[in-house]
Amino acid sequence: MNRTQNQGCRIGATAVKQRRVNKQSFVNLLGTLIVSLVATGPGFGPGAGAQDQVPAQPPTAEGAPAGPGNGAFTPARKTSFDQVTRQLDPGGDVFVYLATDRWLAGLATNVSQLRDVLEHLPNVPAAGREQIDLGFKMLIDAISRSGVEGISGVGLSGAQISQELHRSKLVVHYNPGQGEGLLWNLLGRQAHPLRPMAMLPKTTALALFGDLDAMGAWTFIERTVSDSGDAGLAAGLREWPRRFEQGAKLSWTNFLASFGGEAGIILTLDDSRKITLPLGPQALELPEPGLIVAVKINNDTLFERVSQEMKANPQTELKEEAGLKICVMPLPLPLPVPLQLTVASSGDYFFAATSPELVRAVLDARSGKTPGLGESAEFKALRQYLPAEGNQFFYAGKRFSEALLEIQKQAMQSNPLMAGQTDFFNRFLSVNDAGYGLVVGGHTPSGWQLVSVGNHDCSGALLMAPVAGGIAVPAALLLPALAKAKARAQNIACQNNLKMIGVACATWALDNGDQFPFNVSTNKGGSLEFCARGDGGFDQNSFRHFMVLSNNLGSRPQILVCPGDSSRKPAADFLSLEAANVTYQVRSGTDVNPKQTQEVLARCPIHGHELHCDGSVTQGHPQ
Numbered sequence: 001m002n003r004t005q006n007q008g009c010r011i012g013a014t015a016v017k018q019r020r021v022n023k024q025s026f027v028n029l030l031g032t033l034i035v036s037l038v039a040t041g042p043g044f045g046p047g048a049g050a051q052d053q054v055p056a057q058p059p060t061a062e063g064a065p066a067g068p069g070n071g072a073f074t075p076a077r078k079t080s081f082d083q084v085t086r087q088l089d090p091g092g093d094v095f096v097y098l099a100t101d102r103w104l105a106g107l108a109t110n111v112s113q114l115r116d117v118l119e120h121l122p123n124v125p126a127a128g129r130e131q132i133d134l135g136f137k138m139l140i141d142a143i144s145r146s147g148v149e150g151i152s153g154v155g156l157s158g159a160q161i162s163q164e165l166h167r168s169k170l171v172v173h174y175n176p177g178q179g180e181g182l183l184w185n186l187l188g189r190q191a192h193p194l195r196p197m198a199m200l201p202k203t204t205a206l207a208l209f210g211d212l213d214a215m216g217a218w219t220f221i222e223r224t225v226s227d228s229g230d231a232g233l234a235a236g237l238r239e240w241p242r243r244f245e246q247g248a249k250l251s252w253t254n255f256l257a258s259f260g261g262e263a264g265i266i267l268t269l270d271d272s273r274k275i276t277l278p279l280g281p282q283a284l285e286l287p288e289p290g291l292i293v294a295v296k297i298n299n300d301t302l303f304e305r306v307s308q309e310m311k312a313n314p315q316t317e318l319k320e321e322a323g324l325k326i327c328v329m330p331l332p333l334p335l336p337v338p339l340q341l342t343v344a345s346s347g348d349y350f351f352a353a354t355s356p357e358l359v360r361a362v363l364d365a366r367s368g369k370t371p372g373l374g375e376s377a378e379f380k381a382l383r384q385y386l387p388a389e390g391n392q393f394f395y396a397g398k399r400f401s402e403a404l405l406e407i408q409k410q411a412m413q414s415n416p417l418m419a420g421q422t423d424f425f426n427r428f429l430s431v432n433d434a435g436y437g438l439v440v441g442g443h444t445p446s447g448w449q450l451v452s453v454g455n456h457d458c459s460g461a462l463l464m465a466p467v468a469g470g471i472a473v474p475a476a477l478l479l480p481a482l483a484k485a486k487a488r489a490q491n492i493a494c495q496n497n498l499k500m501i502g503v504a505c506a507t508w509a510l511d512n513g514d515q516f517p518f519n520v521s522t523n524k525g526g527s528l529e530f531c532a533r534g535d536g537g538f539d540q541n542s543f544r545h546f547m548v549l550s551n552n553l554g555s556r557p558q559i560l561v562c563p564g565d566s567s568r569k570p571a572a573d574f575l576s577l578e579a580a581n582v583t584y585q586v587r588s589g590t591d592v593n594p595k596q597t598q599e600v601l602a603r604c605p606i607h608g609h610e611l612h613c614d615g616s617v618t619q620g621h622p623q
């Protein structure tokens, strides 16, 4: 858990590195959060003070204060505090421990209680009840099998380790014997040396590698579905491998069995080759990008299948070099980026890349023929503060954030709309401060540990980046546009309402001696006796005249409320119609009749639109 968040923090870190003051206030906020959690949650340990760790003493039944007046005590309940905090860095900006055992143990039971409540709601049809039952059964099975209930505590720390570098740790802990769930084993059963780090070419800007138990995930899904006892679902699931086999012309089980349990992706940026992207009036110059996907394999099933498909194109070249099968197909692109779709197999890895050179660069780095990223000072500086073993790693290089910042900068300069805001964005995104970092995640004997080292303090980023970068900026840009679009839609809907009122008046007049309701007596089905003309001839009893039009308005009282009028609510029906259910003002009087085509018949006081006696509508305030 929180894996993506932590990684996101490395990327999003560019958005953060604000003034110290800002960060401080966030740490304070976190402190407040902890205090409120202590007040509400049963199992939240003290965490804000890094130095004052609770000594590992056996809990005493009394929990008696150790000294007079200092309020010290031994916690009355044993949590995973010691096991978790032992793995964290004390003395930094952030130090948090949260005991989750009481919240998560019995999660499946809590969920099944929720099911009982839902099922006993009145008005749930039998079919719906079956659906609820099935959905919950699968959810409960999945929860109890996943290992979520075994999580006993979560810890987080952040500390500065040198002038430039910070280290953050996230620890998720389970109690002994609780580590069998898919949650713990999907992304790696046991930590091991991170060999793919040696595969990164020198030009690597971004890389993500990790273990993945595809067979385990598939078995988990199969078991959950078959245990649900639902024949339809089980049939649907059996249908999937058949469909895969038809589409991919590859056996599903062979495909799963050929996967070696690890995959990764590398983005490279080659400074020695520049590409020019047309972007607005200016051209954007960037180091040439390349992308390669590496999948650990047990055999060449995947390569054979994909290369066979590519060979249908006569331009495809298939070569065998020393220990490498490689298949290349040139792809013309409407962009100044050279692209040759390449798949290759080195026997233990399957590669898909944007050029054959990239595959060779990866293999040369691995064999030590050319120095890879692992030999660079930047990478070594990060690596020394990280665990030697793990199950996954994520790297974002300086070169990557520099390229991103450059795109941002040039995009803003070339967009005249943004010119005024450039300053604000530059400050907000801290354009001159490129972030970089390396994260290693791994299965420990008692849970999962994620450690990241980089030039940005993750504590602030962790809290702020997803919120500030992910939501606030797009929202700030979008909201005015949305508000405008909404206002325009309301304006048009209002004019339509007036047109419908015009049609209703005209059809009513056809049946009533060519007169509108306010000029026909109530004895004859009109509303003449309710007339109360006010300013400009607009009637104070407009709703009385609309009541008469009920049938002509299709019994839809909502037509009488302008969508921009928040002070009026549509009536449930015309019988209960009141002044509070009507926005539009009717002009009564004998001079208002179908023959006086240009006379105003009704208006919207919000928009100023006017309906004339001939049914035409003139716009009030333009939007």
Ligand SMILES: [Zn+2]
Pocket: 494, 495, 562, 563, 564, 604, 605, 606, 607, 608
């Ligand atoms: Zn209106």
